[in-house]
Amino acid sequence: MSDTKPDLELDLRGLLCPMPMVKVSQNISKVPVGGTVRAVATDAGSMADIPAWAKSTGNEVVQAEKVGSEYVFLVKRVK
Amino acid sequence: MTPDVAQAMEQVNAVASAPDDRRKKISMVVMSGDMDKLFGAFIIGTGAAAMGMEVTMFFTFWGLRALKRADAKTGTTFFGKMMGLMYGGGIEKASPSKFSFGGMGRWMFGKMMGAHNVATLPQLRDLAIDLGINMYGCQMSMDVMEIPQESFVKGVKDPVGVGFFIAEAQESQVTLFI
Numbered sequence: 001m002s003d004t005k006p007d008l009e010l011d012l013r014g015l016l017c018p019m020p021m022v023k024v025s026q027n028i029s030k031v032p033v034g035g036t037v038r039a040v041a042t043d044a045g046s047m048a049d050i051p052a053w054a055k056s057t058g059n060e061v062v063q064a065e066k067v068g069s070e071y072v073f074l075v076k077r078v079k
Numbered sequence: 080m081t082p083d084v085a086q087a088m089e090q091v092n093a094v095a096s097a098p099d100d101r102r103k104k105i106s107m108v109v110m111s112g113d114m115d116k117l118f119g120a121f122i123i124g125t126g127a128a129a130m131g132m133e134v135t136m137f138f139t140f141w142g143l144r145a146l147k148r149a150d151a152k153t154g155t156t157f158f159g160k161m162m163g164l165m166y167g168g169g170i171e172k173a174s175p176s177k178f179s180f181g182g183m184g185r186w187m188f189g190k191m192m193g194a195h196n197v198a199t200l201p202q203l204r205d206l207a208i209d210l211g212i213n214m215y216g217c218q219m220s221m222d223v224m225e226i227p228q229e230s231f232v233k234g235v236k237d238p239v240g241v242g243f244f245i246a247e248a249q250e251s252q253v254t255l256f257i
Contacts, residue, residue, distance in 0.1 A: 014196045018126035022206065025129035049126075056103075056130040 006038035006074060007031035013042045013070065020046040021053045028059060028077050036062065039073045047071050104133045105253040108244065112141030112166075113176035114185060114200065120145075120257045121203035127253070128210035135251070136207070137244045139217035142257075143226050145170045145204065146216055151230030159225030169232075170200045208234035215239045 008031050012020045020041045031037055039050070047064060050073050054061045063074035105127045109120045120136065128134045138146050147153070147169040154163035178184040192199070198206070207214065216231060218238035228238060248254045 016195060016197050018122050018129065019198060022125055022129040022210075025131075053130050056132075 004036065007035035008037045010037055010039040012039050012046070015041065016043050017045050017049065019043075021049045024050060024073070024075060025053060025057070028057075028075065031077050033077055033079060035077050037073075037075045037077070039075065041071045041073070042069065044071070046073075050075065102131060102133045103253075104135070104247070104251040105255070106135040106244065106248045106251040107137065107255045107257060109136055109138045109142035109145060109257050110140050111176070111257055112144040112173055114173040114188060115175045115177075116257050117142075117145050117170065117173055117200055118197075118203070120255075121200065121207055123255065124212050125203060125206050125210055128207070128212050132253075134207075134210075134212040135244075135247045136212060136214045137217060137239070137247075138214065139220045140224070141166075143216055143220060143224060144168070144173060145200075146214065146231040146235050147226065148230060148232050151226075153227070153230050154225045156225065162224060163226075170204055173200060204232070208232070215243070217241075 008027060010023060010027055012023055015023065020039070020043050024037065024039055028037060041050075047066070051061045051064060053059075054075060059078045060076040061073060062076050063072065065072055105124075107120060107124065109117070111117065111120075124134050124136055144166070149169040149171055151167075151169065152163060153167070154160035172185075174182065174185045175188050178187070180187075189199075214235050216226070216228065216235060216238045218240050221227065221238055228235070
């Protein structure tokens with residue numbers, strides 16, 4: 001677990017493919033380069049999609065874990 | 080190797096090893112007007128746009144329905160008007176390719192997708208426009224089916240032909256036919 005406070009919190013609960021990834025993509029530019037977005041989703045597919053999105057767009061997934069029935073991501077804006 | 084050749088080779092190598100900063104690209108032909116296939120097309124399109132790709136969607140024949148406004152009236156000749164009547168309406172009138180049941184299927188799938196909180200087709204199309212996806216109607220099928228550009232929603236680009244699509248596809252890393 002990362003202790004740093006994220007620059008932006010995103011509630012993606014209830015959203016299904018492709019929306020969790022689209023929302024992360026639309027919101028990443030709202031934080032400065034080096035800043036982080038913490039996103040909480042319930043779509044199990046986002047566990048694969050958000051890391052794939054990060055790889056494709058050159059951003060970094062600092063944390064991706066299942067907490068109970070939710071999936072918590074900490075994404076760092078790299079560029 | 081003469082100095083000239085060596086220099087030329089150096090240039091070639093520099094170009095060859097230069098990182099390709101151009102955006103990756105996906106080009107799709109959307110021929111189907113079925114609800115399920117349009118879902119596939121728009122989910123892939125919006126997903127690719129979110130992943131930073133440049134997206135081109137080329138709508139032809141039944142796929143043109145996906146671009147139409149709900150209130151669009153199409154057709155000029157007798158057959159064109161008949162088609163507009165029988166196959167009228169916009170993207171919200173798309174029925175699933177299986178279990179259509181004369182409109183019941185659309186209602187049922189709509190209910191099921193709503194219960195699972197999936198975005199609707201009109202929402203996905205609006206999102207596609209917001210994300211800057213390039214959407215084009217095929218001029219030839221627009222002419223044949225008598226569906227003018229004016230019947231499309233805002234954000235759809237001017238009609239193009241197969242040459243344009245192939246040129247786009249040639250530059251694309253991913254191409255799909257739906």
